[in-house]
Amino acid sequence: MNIPDIIIAIDGYSSTGKSSFAKLLARKLGFLYLDSGALYRGVTLFAQEERLISRLGAVSPELKDALQDLHLSFGSDGRLFMGARCIEQQIRTMEVSSQVSPIAAVPYVRAWVDAQLREYGHRGRIVMDGRDIGTAVFPEAQLKIFMTASEEVRARRRYDELKAKGEEPLLEEVVQNLRERDYIDSHRETNPLRQAADAFVLDNSELSFEEELAWVIGLIQGKFGIL
Ligand code: CDP
Secondary structure (H helix, E strand, C coil): CCCCCCEEEEEECCCCCHHHHHHHHHHHHCCEEEEHHHHHHHHHHHHHHCCCECCCCCECCCHHHHHHHCCEEECCCCCEEECCEECCCHHHCHHHHHHHHHHHCCHHHHHHHHHHHHHHHCCCCEEEEECCHHHHHCCCCCEEEEEECCHHHHHHHHHHHHHHCCCCCCHHHHHHHHHHHHHHHHHCCCCCCCCCCCCEEEECCCCCHHHHHHHHHHHHHHHCCCC
């Protein structure tokens, strides 16, 4: 398929399978995949390690200056690095999940992450997933998808994912975390999670990856007149 150099923005609630879908789509199109949530998770891990966030989620004002010394980058396989250290595993734990949304609600943290994300956007040919990609980071994105799925399906997916990584989460705890993050993400003042007016909605509660892919490829072909 001959696709123009576009940006594809995929936003939606926690654990709707955005990342897996975005990765698959990027591979299919030969685009770069970027996980904006990984950067918020990276900042959260940094704040925890530097003791700039309390157990109750109070963020120290010192985080702002400290961010100047933080270097996060994606390896060629998409894993996140802090300096030379691969932090891909640590950023996916419940410990990070439980504090990422308060960190992501801080305006200077969002500005810091946005600056990194826009660097990647210059040449197009990217699929980026997050909460505000189609509304704030790349409002000019040529294709926007808003993903959703039932709470039960989302909680089960996240629970299975954590189990597969060797964690021992409680299903209740996972449900609680999804609810809390969705609430904070949708109600924060700076760039809250919301559906862009020109986004296509994808509810994947009962869809397989193949079905999702077929749906989006059909959408791309129709939108860009590709046979
Ligand atoms: O994997 P999951 O969908 O559960 O979350 P994620 O994409 O890894 O994002 C983790 C957290 O980062 C979210 O709950 C948001 O609080 C924040 N985030 C955000 O505020 N804006 C984005 N563009 C991406 C993530």
